[in-house]
Amino acid sequence: MRDGDDYIINGEKIFITMAMVADFIILFAVTGVDDTPKGPRKRITCFLVDKDLPGVTVSPLALLGNRGFKSCSIALEDVRVPAKNILGEEGGGFNIAKNWIFSGRVMLAANMVGLAERAMEIAATYANTRRAFGKTIGAFQGTSFKLADMAVDIQATKLLVLDGAAKMEAGTITQREASIVNLFGSEMAGRVTDNALQVLGGMGVTKEWPIERMWRDVRVERIWEGTSEIHRDIISKDVLREFAV
Numbered sequence: 001m002r003d004g005d006d007y008i009i010n011g012e013k014i015f016i017t018m019a020m021v022a023d024f025i026i027l028f029a030v031t032g033v034d035d036t037p038k039g040p041r042k043r044i045t046c047f048l049v050d051k052d053l054p055g056v057t058v059s060p061l062a063l064l065g066n067r068g069f070k071s072c073s074i075a076l077e078d079v080r081v082p083a084k085n086i087l088g089e090e091g092g093g094f095n096i097a098k099n100w101i102f103s104g105r106v107m108l109a110a111n112m113v114g115l116a117e118r119a120m121e122i123a124a125t126y127a128n129t130r131r132a133f134g135k136t137i138g139a140f141q142g143t144s145f146k147l148a149d150m151a152v153d154i155q156a157t158k159l160l161v162l163d164g165a166a167k168m169e170a171g172t173i174t175q176r177e178a179s180i181v182n183l184f185g186s187e188m189a190g191r192v193t194d195n196a197l198q199v200l201g202g203m204g205v206t207k208e209w210p211i212e213r214m215w216r217d218v219r220v221e222r223i224w225e226g227t228s229e230i231h232r233d234i235i236s237k238d239v240l241r242e243f244a245v
């Protein structure tokens with residue numbers, strides 16, 4: 001709500017990464033409703049909010065994985081934010097968010113390539129050294145074919161990331177393309193870490209090896225930059241639009 005030269009902001013958002021250590025919060029708030037040919041549309045504005053302002057409360061959350069950083073919930077109660085703290089223009093928040101979201105989705109998949117490569121390296125090294133029934137376990141196709149699937153998955157994601165990054169750079173990436181990269185990369189990392197853990201057998205679930213941590217850490221990747229279901233929703237709607245009759 002506008003009040004003179006300020007906005008009074010109320011609301012709550014759960015899951016804000018690193019909010020405990022941040023000095024400022026980049027906040028998207030509804031500052032009105034516009035009439036458009038497609039009907040009423042919320043006017044979204046982006047603000048830079050000083051975390052020390054009265055009315056801002058940050059509470060940490062404990063997570064399954066990624067314990068090296070904190071996720072938090074943020075509550076705002078009658079927080080007075082000067083209009084000069086608007087990033088971009090009033091009502092221009094969606095375009096700012098869109099650019100971040102698209103690049104975030106490509107970056108997520110790039111991270112997953114690195115993580116999956118490390119998981120494959122650990123699994124392949126283990127398969128070359130652990131012996132069972134008189135052979136290294138890599139000699140059993142039940143193990144080695146998992147490594148083949150990992151290599152295919154990783155290579156495919158790498159190519160998707162390179163394509164997505166080139167389109168980001170050129171400013172031509174579409175919502176569908178960003179979702180495809182994110183969906184494939186996050187699910188790929190789930191498959192690879194799960195198979196890597198399986199290759200290590202019982203050792204995979206111990207703290208002796210980093211695979212259990214990687215397996216836990218990647219679980220959120222299918223959630224936090226848009227859930228797999230939301231990505232499938234975006235992609236499928238676009239496919240249906242493309243072939244509309």
Ligand SMILES: Cc1cc2nc3c(=O)[nH]c(=O)nc-3n(C[C@H](O)[C@H](O)[C@H](O)COP(=O)(O)OP(=O)(O)OC[C@H]3O[C@@H](n4cnc5c(N)ncnc54)[C@H](O)[C@@H]3O)c2cc1C
Binds near residue numbers: 014016018
């Ligand atoms: C550790 C962590 C850190 C995060 N950090 C940040 C951050 O820094 N900043 C930030 O803004 N957000 C952050 N998020 C929030 C994240 O973006 C959301 O968790 C994510 O978008 C999913 O929203 P949700 O949790 O409300 O799930 P919900 O929307 O409640 O979804 C629950 C389930 O319902 C399904 N579902 C919901 N709607 C549909 C639909 N239309 N069609 C099909 N299925 C549907 C979902 O796919 C999911 O399976 C973080 C989340 C986590 C877990």
